[in-house]
Amino acid sequence: MHFTKFYFTKLKTFLFSKDVLSFLLFLLLAFVFWFINILDKERTTKLTIPLRYSGMPQQFDITESNVEVINIEVKDKGINLFAYSDDKLKSLSIDLTRKFYERGKIVLSNDEIRTRLLKYLLPTTSVLEIKPDSLVLIYERLASKELPVILNAKIETAQQYILSDDITIKPSKITAYGPQRILNKLEGIKTEYIEILDLNKDRQLVAKLIKIKGVRLSDDDVNLNIFAEMFTEKEMLFPVKVINCPPELYVRTFPAQVKVKFNIGLTHYKLVKLSDVKLIINYNDIIKSNAGKQKIQLESKAGYLSNVRIENDEIEYIIERK
Numbered sequence: 001m002h003f004t005k006f007y008f009t010k011l012k013t014f015l016f017s018k019d020v021l022s023f024l025l026f027l028l029l030a031f032v033f034w035f036i037n038i039l040d041k042e043r044t045t046k047l048t049i050p051l052r053y054s055g056m057p058q059q060f061d062i063t064e065s066n067v068e069v070i071n072i073e074v075k076d077k078g079i080n081l082f083a084y085s086d087d088k089l090k091s092l093s094i095d096l097t098r099k100f101y102e103r104g105k106i107v108l109s110n111d112e113i114r115t116r117l118l119k120y121l122l123p124t125t126s127v128l129e130i131k132p133d134s135l136v137l138i139y140e141r142l143a144s145k146e147l148p149v150i151l152n153a154k155i156e157t158a159q160q161y162i163l164s165d166d167i168t169i170k171p172s173k174i175t176a177y178g179p180q181r182i183l184n185k186l187e188g189i190k191t192e193y194i195e196i197l198d199l200n201k202d203r204q205l206v207a208k209l210i211k212i213k214g215v216r217l218s219d220d221d222v223n224l225n226i227f228a229e230m231f232t233e234k235e236m237l238f239p240v241k242v243i244n245c246p247p248e249l250y251v252r253t254f255p256a257q258v259k260v261k262f263n264i265g266l267t268h269y270k271l272v273k274l275s276d277v278k279l280i281i282n283y284n285d286i287i288k289s290n291a292g293k294q295k296i297q298l299e300s301k302a303g304y305l306s307n308v309r310i311e312n313d314e315i316e317y318i319i320e321r322k
Contacts, residue, residue: 041078042076042077042078043075043076043077044128045074045084046072046073046074047071047072047073048069049069049070049071049072049092050069050089050091050092051067051068051069051092051094052091052092053094053096054095054097055095055096055097055098056096056100058175058177058218059142059177060100060139061177061178062137064137065135065136065138066137067135070135071130072127072130074121074126074127075125075126075128076122076125077124080124092116092117094108094116096137102140103141104138104139106139107135108136108137113135142177142178143177143178143183144177144183145176145186146175146176147186147187147188148173148174149190149222150189150191151167151169151207151224152191152192153191153194154194154195154197155196156196156197158198158228160231161199161200161229162263162264162265163199163226163227163304164227164229164231164267164304165227165304166304167224167227168224169222169224170225172222174217174219175217176216176218177216177217178212178214178215179214182212182215186215189209189217191207191209191222192208194224196226199226199228201228202225202227202229203224203225203226204223204226205226206221206222207222207223208220208221209221209222227304229265229266230265231264231265231306232266232269233261233264234269236259236272236274236277237257238257238258238260238277239256239257239274240253240279240280240296240315241278241280242281242283243281243282243283244282245283247322249321250320250321250322251286251317251318251320252317253281253315253316254315254318258310258311258312258315260279260308260309260310262301262306262307262308263305264304264305265304276301276302277298277302277305278299278300279296279298280297280299281294281295281296281315282294292317293314293315294315295314296313298310
């Protein structure tokens with residue numbers, strides 16, 4: 001142990017001696033001058049530049065030869081080439097604005113690409129080589145179809161809270177552009193999955209739409225408005241409507257109105273209308289059962305009502321001729 005400590009002390013003394021520190025300082029200075037000299041000399045390097053096409057209407061798309069990057073060899077001083085590190089390279093914008101036909105070809109020559117590169121690169125940078133040396137883009141008009149947005153979500157309210165209105169989606173419909181064979185199979189555009197638990201207040205959020213290969217959407221996302229508030233229970237009498245009854249007959253129900261209980265947000269408590277709950281019995285079911293009583297069906301309800309319960313879901317009736 002004493003032997004090791006002795007040599008450690010000797011090594012420490014040597015490393016921090018005046019001669020060694022002077023040597024290290026001169027070594028560092030030599031490296032700095034060498035590095036500066038390297039940066040000041042011209043060098044060549046190869047760059048991969050991503051392309052971003054603009055100016056093409058939504059109803060058109062590149063269907064063939066869709067080149068996404070170009071590879072170039074450039075020459076400049078070493079210090080200037082640092083500007084082209086991977087994390088600093090931006091996309092080169094290619095403006096395709098022109099008159100488009102049902103189907104066509106856009107050719108960008110080597111000179112056109114070089115002209116765009118001159119605006120993209122530093123003035124001191126020389127372009128030695130471009131691959132590919134030209135761009136040939138085949139485009140065609142796409143079919144279009146308006147589709148509803150389908151919310152893909154799990155939303156649960158906190159205890160004693162309720163969704164106080166329908167969730168609004170803006171825009172509620174999206175225009176999809178793509179080959180007709182693909183559009184024919186689409187019934188809607190889904191949002192990415194959203195999960196909200198213990199909701200106890202209104203929420204506004206942006207939901208991204210799930211991309212479909214080969215299809216371009218008019219919007220990338222939609223705005224959601226979700227409404228939540230504390231609820232209470234309420235009961236009201238609602239009329240029962242008979243559907244599919246022949247015009248020469250009239251079905252009279254007993255009673256004409258039935259009691260319905262439901263949960264409702266506090267702000268809507270006094271705003272409930274008779275049209276907010278639609279109760280029906282079907283004449284075709286009456287004929288089939290011929291039982292003197294018929295089960296009441298809840299056809300629809302307003303979005304701000306929940307847990308709707310019919311107190312007595314069977315009703316008596318008589319059939320009369322008009």
